[in-house]
Amino acid sequence: MAVEYGEFKGNKMIILKRGDDERFPFSFGKNKAKMIVENIEEIKKFAEEE
Numbered sequence: 001m002a003v004e005y006g007e008f009k010g011n012k013m014i015i016l017k018r019g020d021d022e023r024f025p026f027s028f029g030k031n032k033a034k035m036i037v038e039n040i041e042e043i044k045k046f047a048e049e050e
Contacts, residue, residue, distance in 0.1 A: 002017040008029070015027040036043065
């Protein structure tokens with residue numbers, strides 16, 4: 001997985017890519033990153049569900 005950093009309208013962003021040729025990377029800013037960190041256990045459970 002590739003991780004890059006950028007900006008959108010002056011705000012820092014993190015950009016997650018499965019590979020260098022990713023057409024639609026997953027990107028988000030600080031506020032969403034904080035929400036993800038606060039809820040990481042629930043996100044892990046969700047990802048592991050069938």
